[in-house]
Amino acid sequence: MLFDPGTGVFDAAMQTRLHAMAKRIEAALCANDATEVVLGVNNVMLIFNPLELHPDEASALLLRLWDTTDAVAIAEKTIEIPVIYGGAAGEDLNALATGAGLSVDEYVRRHSEATYFVACIGSMPGFAYMTGLPSELAVPRRRVPRMKVDEGTVIVGGAQAGVMPCTAPSGWHLLGKTTERLFDPLKSPPCLFEPGNQVRFIVKGVEA
Amino acid sequence: MITVLSNGAPNLVQDTGRRGHLGFGVSRSGAMDALALAIGNALVRNQPTDAAIEISLFPFRVRFQEDLDFAVTGADCAVRLEDTELAPWWGRTARAGQTLVIERPKRGARAYLCLGGGVDVAPVMGSRSTDLKGAFGGFEGRGLRRGDVLKVNARAPRPVRAAGLGVVPADLPSFWDELSSGLVTVRAIPGPEYPHFTDEAKKAFATTDYEVTPDANRVGYRLSGTSLPLSSPLELLSHGIVPGTVQVPPSGQPIIQLAEANTCGGYPKIATVMEADIWKLGQAPIGCRIRFALTDVDEAVETLRTRAAEISKVRQTLALMSQRG
Numbered sequence: 001m002l003f004d005p006g007t008g009v010f011d012a013a014m015q016t017r018l019h020a021m022a023k024r025i026e027a028a029l030c031a032n033d034a035t036e037v038v039l040g041v042n043n044v045m046l047i048f049n050p051l052e053l054h055p056d057e058a059s060a061l062l063l064r065l066w067d068t069t070d071a072v073a074i075a076e077k078t079i080e081i082p083v084i085y086g087g088a089a090g091e092d093l094n095a096l097a098t099g100a101g102l103s104v105d106e107y108v109r110r111h112s113e114a115t116y117f118v119a120c121i122g123s124m125p126g127f128a129y130m131t132g133l134p135s136e137l138a139v140p141r142r143r144v145p146r147m148k149v150d151e152g153t154v155i156v157g158g159a160q161a162g163v164m165p166c167t168a169p170s171g172w173h174l175l176g177k178t179t180e181r182l183f184d185p186l187k188s189p190p191c192l193f194e195p196g197n198q199v200r201f202i203v204k205g206v207e208a
Numbered sequence: 209m210i211t212v213l214s215n216g217a218p219n220l221v222q223d224t225g226r227r228g229h230l231g232f233g234v235s236r237s238g239a240m241d242a243l244a245l246a247i248g249n250a251l252v253r254n255q256p257t258d259a260a261i262e263i264s265l266f267p268f269r270v271r272f273q274e275d276l277d278f279a280v281t282g283a284d285c286a287v288r289l290e291d292t293e294l295a296p297w298w299g300r301t302a303r304a305g306q307t308l309v310i311e312r313p314k315r316g317a318r319a320y321l322c323l324g325g326g327v328d329v330a331p332v333m334g335s336r337s338t339d340l341k342g343a344f345g346g347f348e349g350r351g352l353r354r355g356d357v358l359k360v361n362a363r364a365p366r367p368v369r370a371a372g373l374g375v376v377p378a379d380l381p382s383f384w385d386e387l388s389s390g391l392v393t394v395r396a397i398p399g400p401e402y403p404h405f406t407d408e409a410k411k412a413f414a415t416t417d418y419e420v421t422p423d424a425n426r427v428g429y430r431l432s433g434t435s436l437p438l439s440s441p442l443e444l445l446s447h448g449i450v451p452g453t454v455q456v457p458p459s460g461q462p463i464i465q466l467a468e469a470n471t472c473g474g475y476p477k478i479a480t481v482m483e484a485d486i487w488k489l490g491q492a493p494i495g496c497r498i499r500f501a502l503t504d505v506d507e508a509v510e511t512l513r514t515r516a517a518e519i520s521k522v523r524q525t526l527a528l529m530s531q532r533g
Contacts, residue, residue, distance in 0.1 A: 166342055
C-alpha cells in the first residue's frame, strides 16, 4: 500500500515528516515480520499480510499516523564521494551538458557544487535517491533503460542524483565513476548512506 | 550432501525470500514460483521457509552423497532417479550414490528440487535466498556449477511410502493447459496511475496479449504488445514497488516486476498482478503470451486466503500420513 501525499515536486519538509512517520509505523507494527515500511521520495509504502490486517484498516492506520506526525529534523551527516567525470563510465556527460546548454566543465561544476540530500534508499542494495540536483541539470529518464550499468557509476535521472552500488540495469544517465563502496551485506548497517545524509561530489578528474 | 553435476548460472538456492530489508534497497528474492516451493517443502516435510534449488537451466543433474528425502515440483519435466521415472510434483527417498536428472520442461520454466532438512547455506540478512543483484546469499551469492557440493541440514529420511507420493494443487491442471496453449492469464488490480492512461491503453491492457520478451529474468519480464500510452506525460518521484507491479516506461511496453523486484521505481504503474497469481508468471517462458484480467482487492485477498488454506491442508494431510507410517 503506497501512501503518496506528494505533489510531484520534491518537498523536503514533507520528506522529513514521512521519515518520522516511517519510524512510527515500524514501531507500531514491529512485532509482525510480514510487515515492511519502505520510505520513497515524498511517499512511503507499507507491505503487510492482508490475511492479518485488512487493507481498509491499514489505510486508516496510515492516515491516522500521518495526521499525528510532525516533521522532526533528522541528524545531518555529510558524506563526500570522489568522482572522475566523463570517460567510458560517464558516456552521457557530453550529451547532458549539451542538453542543458552548458559546457562540460560548467556542467561538472554545477553538479559537484550542489549539496545533495539522501531522501531514501531503494531500487537496488544501498542505492540512495538524492535530491538537490540543480534544476537546470534535471533530465527525463531514458526511454529504454540500459540493461547493465557498472557499480560506482555516478548517475542522474529526473530531478534526482545517485551512484550505482552494484552493477545493474538503470534508466538513468551516466556522468562518471567513483571507487567508494556503497553496500556490504555483511556489515551492519550494510549501506554507506542513510536517509537524511547530506552528500557532496568531489571532482577528482574530468575525462574526455 | 549432494553434488551438482551440471553447470547452470541461473540455478539458484532460494527460499521464501528476504523480509525486512527493502529499506536498505535489498530485494525480497525467493522462489519465482512460491506455490511449487511450498508444496515441494511440504512433500519432504520441511518448514515452509526451508531453502531449495530453483532450476531454470536444463538438464539438471545431481548425485546424492547420503540418503535423502527429495521432491521435484514446478515445471512439467521428465524426472529420473537412476532408471526410475518420477511423476511431476512427486517426492520420495534417494539413496547415497544415486543420480537425479531433471530434463528440460515440456511446459513451464522453473523446477524446484526440495531436500529433506533444507539446503544448508548460511543465512544472509535473514534468508538463504541468492540475491543476484548484490551477489550475496544462497551458495556463494551465485548460480550453481558442476562440482559444487551443497550441504543439507541433518535429518534422517522419513519416507511415507517406498514409491513416494505426489500432490497436485487445485489450479495446476488448468494452468498446464494454459501453458500448452501459450497464453497465461493473471489477475491484476489497477495501479495508482491507471486513470492516467488513455482509454485505448486501458482497453488494450485488459483485452490483448503481451508476449514475454528475451529481456526476462528474476528481476522482471519486459513484455511486448500493443503500446500503452499515457494521456499526458508523467514524471514521478521514486516510490516503493513490489513483485507483481506492472510498470509502463515511456516506450509504452510494460514491465512486470518479479521475485527480485527493484525496491523502488519511478515509472507509472498501470496495475499490480495479485500475489496469489504471481507463481504462474514464474513458469511463463520467453515467448509465452500473458493476458491481464482486471480484478479488485477483495478477490485478491480471498484468493490468497484460499491458497494459504490449500497449502495448510496439504501439510496437515502429509503430517498425518507420516505419523501413520
